[in-house]
Amino acid sequence: xxxxxxxxxPYLLLLPGTAWLLLFFAVPMAxxxxxxxxxxxxxxxYHLTWNWGIYPEVAKEYxxxxxxxxxxxxxxxLLTIAIGFPMAYTIAFYxxxxxxxxxxxxxxxxxxxxxxxxxxxxxxxxxxxxVFGTLKDAGILEQSFRFLATPASVIFGLTYNFLPFMVxxxxxxxxxxxxxxIEAGTDLYASRAQAFWRITFxxxxxxxxxxxxxxxxxxxxxxxxxxxxxxxxxxVAMVGNVIQRLFLSVNDFPAAAALGFVLVxxxxxxxxxxxxxVGTDRLTS
Amino acid sequence: xxxxxxxxxxxxxxLVIAFLFAPIVVMIAFSFNDPAGHQNITWQxxxxxxYLTIWNRSDITDPMVTSLTIAVLSTVVATALGxxxxxxxxxxxxxxxxxxxxxxxxxxxxxxIILGASLLTLWVAMGFARGLPTILVAHIMFNIxxxxxxxxxxxxxxxxxxxxxxxDLYATESTTFWKVTFPLIFPGILAAGLLAFAxxxxxxxxxxxxxxxxxxxxxxxxxxxxxxxxxxxxxxGTIFFGIAFVFIIVQVWAQRQAGRGxxxxxxxxxxxxxx
Numbered sequence: 001x002x003x004x005x006x007x008x009x010p011y012l013l014l015l016p017g018t019a020w021l022l023l024f025f026a027v028p029m030a031x032x033x034x035x036x037x038x039x040x041x042x043x044x045x046y047h048l049t050w051n052w053g054i055y056p057e058v059a060k061e062y063x064x065x066x067x068x069x070x071x072x073x074x075x076x077x078l079l080t081i082a083i084g085f086p087m088a089y090t091i092a093f094y095x096x097x098x099x100x101x102x103x104x105x106x107x108x109x110x111x112x113x114x115x116x117x118x119x120x121x122x123x124x125x126x127x128x129x130x131v132f133g134t135l136k137d138a139g140i141l142e143q144s145f146r147f148l149a150t151p152a153s154v155i156f157g158l159t160y161n162f163l164p165f166m167v168x169x170x171x172x173x174x175x176x177x178x179x180x181x182i183e184a185g186t187d188l189y190a191s192r193a194q195a196f197w198r199i200t201f202x203x204x205x206x207x208x209x210x211x212x213x214x215x216x217x218x219x220x221x222x223x224x225x226x227x228x229x230x231x232x233x234x235x236v237a238m239v240g241n242v243i244q245r246l247f248l249s250v251n252d253f254p255a256a257a258a259l260g261f262v263l264v265x266x267x268x269x270x271x272x273x274x275x276x277x278v279g280t281d282r283l284t285s
Numbered sequence: 286x287x288x289x290x291x292x293x294x295x296x297x298x299x300l301v302i303a304f305l306f307a308p309i310v311v312m313i314a315f316s317f318n319d320p321a322g323h324q325n326i327t328w329q330x331x332x333x334x335x336y337l338t339i340w341n342r343s344d345i346t347d348p349m350v351t352s353l354t355i356a357v358l359s360t361v362v363a364t365a366l367g368x369x370x371x372x373x374x375x376x377x378x379x380x381x382x383x384x385x386x387x388x389x390x391x392x393x394x395x396x397x398i399i400l401g402a403s404l405l406t407l408w409v410a411m412g413f414a415r416g417l418p419t420i421l422v423a424h425i426m427f428n429i430x431x432x433x434x435x436x437x438x439x440x441x442x443x444x445x446x447x448x449x450x451x452x453d454l455y456a457t458e459s460t461t462f463w464k465v466t467f468p469l470i471f472p473g474i475l476a477a478g479l480l481a482f483a484x485x486x487x488x489x490x491x492x493x494x495x496x497x498x499x500x501x502x503x504x505x506x507x508x509x510x511x512x513x514x515x516x517x518x519x520x521x522g523t524i525f526f527g528i529a530f531v532f533i534i535v536q537v538w539a540q541r542q543a544g545r546g547x548x549x550x551x552x553x554x555x556x557x558x559x560x
Contacts, residue, residue: 221396
């Protein structure tokens with residue numbers, strides 16, 4: 001190969017993959033922005049009228065859904081940390097030879113389809129299902145008790161479905177901590193709690209950051225949990241539910257596109273602020 | 286050793302594992318249920334019918350074939366394109382490499398519904414009919430980034446002196462690539478391919494927006510489960526789980542064999558088959 005040809009190699013390798021992402025990821029984002037500024041209907045066609053007014057309009061109508069979605073996603077993130085950290089810590093520090101096997105056990109349930117898992121949770125948690133039906137029969141719960149369609153039920157579903165996205169990065173971060181650092185701390189009379197909070201936890205922080213992003217982002221845009229476990233109750237609907245309904249049932253494309261664009265912008269903004277606060281170098285390490 | 290590390294942490298971990306498996310256990314149990322009507326929410330009696338009837342029902346097998354077709358095709362294309370990008374990003378110096386390394390991550394950080402919805406606006410604006418080809422395009426798109434990241438991780442730890450040794454022994458560039466480089470990075474490519482396949486076959490959200498009248502397996506399951514879960518869904522879920530289970534056992538065993546006496550072998554982290 002001649003030298004000019006050789007210089008082209010990296011670009012030729014890049015071209016098909018990046019072109020695909022450009023055409024089917026970046027360009028559609030631009031189309032979504034443009035779509036949000038159009039007026040018309042699916043049957044009559046849409047015309048670009050630079051209708052920026054759609055943004056305050058959707059903010060007014062669906063603002064509470066944004067707040068709710070962010071709230072659910074934050075609660076989910078905190079719960080997955082609270083559940084995932086002790087678990088990842090146990091596997092990384094006390095897993096011994098079973099470490100890899102335990103990690104596999106954690107992700108194994110996720111080989112079953114997301115939809116099937118969530119549907120089975122709906123069944124388990126249904127009003128007269130395995131859990132609450134039994135408790136009601138035993139007289140522990142009121143007959144009228146209902147867990148499905150409550151905010152707690154949606155957060156429950158989100159927490160279940162995104163837990164591995166927290167556990168895996170936490171495990172990776174905890175697993176590579178040099179134990180001698182902790183020994184050094186305790187040798188210098190740090191209590192076990194002090195050693196944990198001043199050595200182990202800070203070193204595990206990259207895992208917490210990565211896990212939070214991997215949990216929060218899909219959770220904030222999720223609509224399946226609110227749809228299935230939330231039983232389609234408008235009381236627990238998230239932004240994703242409205243985007244899906246406006247796009248696929250109501251065919252109000254401009255409003256749906258505007259909501260989608262706000263969701264993407266809000267997510268990027270939150271992620272940007274978060275990574276700036278904790279430091280981006282932690283993410284890449 | 287305090288009580289915390291001896292009892293509390295392992296006990297807690299055990300409980301969480303039980304929590305993770307709860308819907309799986311119920312799924313397997315109810316796949317053998319003989320339901321009265323279509324509800325399948327209380328135990329009626331043991332049967333194997335759910336496993337036997339699946340294959341005669343084209344409303345179930347057609348979506349499965351569709352899903353498998355899409356998964357195989359999108360895996361092959363995305364793995365090829367993504368591996369090329371990963372090779373370029375790790376082995377060459379060129380303008381814009383740093384920024385591209387970051388940009389390739391962005392599709393992974395957008396909520397799925399956004400990837401799906403924005404593609405829908407493209408299809409509508411361009412007047413493309415939605416169906417199998419548009420689903421395929423979408424799946425390749427979301428898989429590329431995952432492939433790049435997975436293969437790149439393998440390439441970063443790559444020892445270039447092995448290639449130099451090959452070249453010193455008069456191997457041509459392409460011989461060196463196929464005889465030295467490719468076999469060494471193949472585990473990374475395989476892992477990326479498995480991840481892409483798993484993501485594709487399970488995808489509901491992005492597919493929904495690009496599907497039109499095409500029905501993939503997750504779309505069928507969702508549609509069929511408006512009221513209760515048809516027992517066939519649980520039977521199929523159990524079959525998939527069984528396949529994955531056997532696959533994992535084989536993988537762990539193979540790594541045991543390969544990693545004998547070799548400390549710090551990679552964790553056999555098979556793909557997280559879900560989003």
